[in-house]
Amino acid sequence: MEKRIQKAVADFLAKEGASEVSFVVERPAEMVHGDYTTNAALAAGKLLGRNPRELADSLATSLLNVLGETAVSHVTVAGPGFVNITLARETVSLAIAEADAQGSEWGKGISENGQCVIVEYSNPNAFKEMHVGHLVGTVVGEAVSRLTESSGTTVMRDTFGGDIGPNVAKALWGLRKNGITEPTTAHEIGEAYVIGSNKYETDAEAKIEIDELNQAIYAGTDRELMELWRKGREISMEEFRRIWKLLGTHFDFEFFDSDTTEAGVRIVMDGLNKGIFEKSDGAVIYNGEAKGVHTMVFITSHNTPTYEAKDVGLAFLKEERWPSDKVIIVTGNEQTGRFKTVLAALGELAPLLAAKMEHLATGFLKLTSGKMSSREGNVITASELIEDIIKKASEKNEDPLVAEQVAVGAIKYMILRQSPGSDIIFDPEKSLSLEGDSGPYLQYALVRAKSVLAQSAVGNEKMETPGEVYVIERVLLHFPEVVARASHELAPNLLVTYLIELAGQWNSFYSKERIVGGDHEAYKLMLARAFVSTMTNGLTLLGIPTPERM
RNA sequence: GCCCCGAUGGUGAAACGGAUAUCACAUCAGUCUUCGGAACUGACGGUCCAGGUUCGAUUCCUGGUCGGGGCACCA
Numbered sequence: 001m002e003k004r005i006q007k008a009v010a011d012f013l014a015k016e017g018a019s020e021v022s023f024v025v026e027r028p029a030e031m032v033h034g035d036y037t038t039n040a041a042l043a044a045g046k047l048l049g050r051n052p053r054e055l056a057d058s059l060a061t062s063l064l065n066v067l068g069e070t071a072v073s074h075v076t077v078a079g080p081g082f083v084n085i086t087l088a089r090e091t092v093s094l095a096i097a098e099a100d101a102q103g104s105e106w107g108k109g110i111s112e113n114g115q116c117v118i119v120e121y122s123n124p125n126a127f128k129e130m131h132v133g134h135l136v137g138t139v140v141g142e143a144v145s146r147l148t149e150s151s152g153t154t155v156m157r158d159t160f161g162g163d164i165g166p167n168v169a170k171a172l173w174g175l176r177k178n179g180i181t182e183p184t185t186a187h188e189i190g191e192a193y194v195i196g197s198n199k200y201e202t203d204a205e206a207k208i209e210i211d212e213l214n215q216a217i218y219a220g221t222d223r224e225l226m227e228l229w230r231k232g233r234e235i236s237m238e239e240f241r242r243i244w245k246l247l248g249t250h251f252d253f254e255f256f257d258s259d260t261t262e263a264g265v266r267i268v269m270d271g272l273n274k275g276i277f278e279k280s281d282g283a284v285i286y287n288g289e290a291k292g293v294h295t296m297v298f299i300t301s302h303n304t305p306t307y308e309a310k311d312v313g314l315a316f317l318k319e320e321r322w323p324s325d326k327v328i329i330v331t332g333n334e335q336t337g338r339f340k341t342v343l344a345a346l347g348e349l350a351p352l353l354a355a356k357m358e359h360l361a362t363g364f365l366k367l368t369s370g371k372m373s374s375r376e377g378n379v380i381t382a383s384e385l386i387e388d389i390i391k392k393a394s395e396k397n398e399d400p401l402v403a404e405q406v407a408v409g410a411i412k413y414m415i416l417r418q419s420p421g422s423d424i425i426f427d428p429e430k431s432l433s434l435e436g437d438s439g440p441y442l443q444y445a446l447v448r449a450k451s452v453l454a455q456s457a458v459g460n461e462k463m464e465t466p467g468e469v470y471v472i473e474r475v476l477l478h479f480p481e482v483v484a485r486a487s488h489e490l491a492p493n494l495l496v497t498y499l500i501e502l503a504g505q506w507n508s509f510y511s512k513e514r515i516v517g518g519d520h521e522a523y524k525l526m527l528a529r530a531f532v533s534t535m536t537n538g539l540t541l542l543g544i545p546t547p548e549r550m
Numbered sequence: 551g552c553c554c555c556g557a558u559g560g561u562g563a564a565a566c567g568g569a570u571a572u573c574a575c576a577u578c579a580g581u582c583u584u585c586g587g588a589a590c591u592g593a594c595g596g597u598c599c600a601g602g603u604u605c606g607a608u609u610c611c612u613g614g615u616c617g618g619g620g621c622a623c624c625a
Contacts, residue, residue: 042567166625419563419564422555434588452586494564511591
């Protein structure tokens with residue numbers, strides 16, 4: 001319907017000689033204004049130098065004629081020249097019937113281009129435990145991947161794990177110090193990292209040993225060391241994979257630092273010869289001053305690559321593995337500056353590769369009580385948090401599977417409800433809300449609707465359409481537009497905002513209207529099915545589980 | 551010091567230059583619990599400051615205040 005209105009407005013503007021005017025057809029802020037509104041008359045009035053109200057009047061008449069009175073109940077002009085369109089009962093009913101009929105397809109975009117996109121996120125540091133901050137990138141990355149897929153794009157997910165470098169050396173040093181030759185848990189490794197990290201700061205001798213260890217890992221010739229490294233990495237990664245699975249994420253490609261160092265060094269050295277990089281104090285740096293980005297070291301004076309060089313190598317590696325049209329990289333926003341430098345350098349090395357890369361920065365997860373630092377070891381690990389919330393959800397859910405679904409839903413909702421770049425304040429004392437503005441609220445509305453459907457007698461009596469249009473219907477029909485926009489803007493929060501409104505309207509409808517055994521029962525049941533499809537699809541796009549019961 | 555990002559009711563968010571700034575939480579007051587109360591209804595309360603552009607600014611521009619992040623051998 002939105003598209004039909006778009007076209008009708010565009011046709012009208014073309015006739016008026018203002019075809020290049022940009023305008024929007026959108027949902028009005030307030031429902032009393034109608035189902036759709038457009039600012040076309042305002043925009044065109046400015047360009048043509050005509051009175052916007054007059055233009056709006058003739059646009060309104062034109063729209064009513066073109067769309068037809070069976071489709072549109074009325075078109076009005078308001079304010080400085082908005083044209084508001086209210087859909088006819090029949091059009092609304094058709095949309096609801098469509099939502100019901102399409103089921104799990106409802107809301108999906110049409111595959112028009114067959115694009116291929118790689119989304120990179122979660123980027124775990126092997127040898128460290130996953131802390132709550134990692135949760136943000138993981139959850140956002142998964143939601144963005146799913147939204148992108150819904151628009152008909154093929155998505156490959158990749159994650160770039162840190163398995164080499166000073167932090168790894170610290171963990172290995174700590175393991176050796178503790179006399180551990182065969183680590184068995186990720187926690188054990190996390191503790192070793194904390195020990196190594198502290199000693200690195202306070203103990204000069206330890207610092208030298210750790211630096212040497214770092215070199216040795218790059219060299220890879222010490223068999224005993226490399227064996228410990230391999231085992232440690234595997235144990236760490238097993239833990240990450242366990243949490244990813246819990247969160248409904250999987251990766252098509254798992255890349256590691258160690259896969260990219262060789263290519264990274266080679267490409268940067270090549271760039272050095274071309275004058276893209278320069279030598280400074282024995283290190284290879286990218287001088288970004290002229291481009292307005294930070295100057296950064298790509299290869300250290302000890303000939304080891306930094307993260308920046310590895311990122312360059314990774315860009316090539318990804319292209320080699322799975323050529324794509326676009327690469328979305330989700331990281332914390334503290335990396336924004338670093339990313340700009342890498343992108344500037346890559347822009348000179350390989351302009352086509354750089355052009356298709358897009359950085360999506362996520363906010364921090366901040367604790368209300370003090371800062372977290374994995375160095376000091378006072379982090380809340382992701383698995384601890386999840387366990388806590390599961391415990392809380394278990395108070396109302398005996399089924400452990402459901403408790404897990406509710407807990408994951410609560411955590412994901414907390415993260416996804418806000419725009420990706422902004423920080424998330426997290427109060428570990430109050431923990432997570434399971435009611436009101438929360439994931440479980442959405443899940444609960446869905447469960448109740450399913451429960452209603454389960455109780456309805458499956459009759460095929462003829463459907464009578466009620467004369468009045470329920471508010472829930474008018475919210476429901478906008479779902480595909482919201483999905484399209486959230487997908488296009490990589491903004492899962494827009495979908496979250498929509499779903500919380502939808503759930504509220506459903507609960508309101510539910511409390512006011514009798515469904516099973518009420519008047520217009522068949523129609524209301526269809527509406528309930530449409531709601532179930534919409535909520536199920538919406539939650540699935542966000543990666544929030546949809547329990548059957550709770 | 552330089553660079554980037556942000557500032558919307560007590561709290562967390564929405565508003566792609568448009569209407570009386572939207573939603574939720576919290577608080578207060580109700581519903582009443584006969585299709586599941588993790589619910590519903592109502593009240594309260596807000597755009598950091600000063601200019602500018604515009605018919606119209608939370609949105610764009612300039613300056614300021616406050617907060618967060620980054621800035622050569624960490625990731």
